Amino acid sequence: MSGFAALLARDLRLVWRRPGDVMVVLAFFVVATVLFPLGIGPETNLLARIAAGILWCAALFAALLSLDRLFAADYEDGALDLLLLAPWPLELAALAKCLAHWIVTGLPLAVLAPFMGLLFGLSGEGLAALGLTLLVGTPALSLIGGLAAALTLGARRGGALLALLALPLCVPTLIFGAGAVEAVAMGEGFLTHLAILGALALLSLATLPWAIAAALRQAGE
């Protein structure tokens, strides 16, 4: 078994042993999005117009909620040293951790979001756009959040700092993600938005593992 696969399998198994951690994140997403129709009232047109922004923001916050433990757990129990001392690139380890985070957070959020979109009266095509853009856009969120999590290792109040660091970097993804659903409402296609989201995810994939690895090495010193 390659080290990458072993680390991915370990992190997924750890989540499987403690499913509550993921359930809390998904429950937060559901509760946070349900609050908006309750607060705003049954104005279907208004709700449909703001749905994409709300669902994307809620997905972003939910993803961030689970990120502060991404490297902190390994840092606190000493397992980070074993990753730093593994005889294969730390960049791959960073990628494996972010991939595990995406599988248990980004992927279920992308599946869940279209169901929440029903509450906002989104059209069928809007629901499809929402699910697809989250599917393509959330890997970038996991990687950006991973960098923030690695940079804030060992910091006091790391969680708040993490959000401050990660949120501005997530803005492009948020704009094109929410924009796709609006484009559908205007009767345009959302393929351009999807392509840009894919490009953002690939850009994160091509750069951030190196930055995360550098931050982890710094934390290990």
Add this chain to the structure above:
Amino acid sequence: MTALEVAGLSCRRGGRPVFGDLSFSLAPGELLALTGRNGSGKTTLLRALALLVPADAGAIRWQGADVAADRETWRRRIAWLGHLDGLKSDLTVRENIATACHLREEGTERVDDALAAFDLGSLANRPVRTLSAGQRRRAALARVKAAGAPLWLLDEPLNALDAPSQAALRTVLGQHLAAGGLAIAATHAPLDGARVLDMGGASP
């Protein structure tokens, strides 16, 4: 014949020198005990040897070659026991050790031996979170043995171990050295057959 050679190694942490101009060499079958007061730099030296902490000056050579030139090969040659156990509390003892082997991209054929050596057979399928501090330390030591690396770097290996476990560690360490392995241990308790490197008192 020297396997490990450290020449003129110095380290600073936060602008303060931790140790300077440290030189020693170690041949197969030798155990080096690092002693000294709290804060004398034993852990920093171990981390510098593992290349986790950059050294300011000096060289670490394995069979004549600078280890910093090929970090991944060097990491295969060392097995690490840190001040923290490095065990995931939701995994069982066996899963922890097997995962550590996979992370080193090695097979798991030595896991059973390592578990038996530290008398962990009956605890192998218990989640680590249910173990006591000494039992966890034994599991971490079994992970070191299962790694199959020639050089063991051990930070306070006797911590939290009861008398039978300490004896087990001494036996395992003896077998490792007899097979031509090397070990460097930061320790307050005496280890038999060890050469001692006194790191001195804490720097002011």
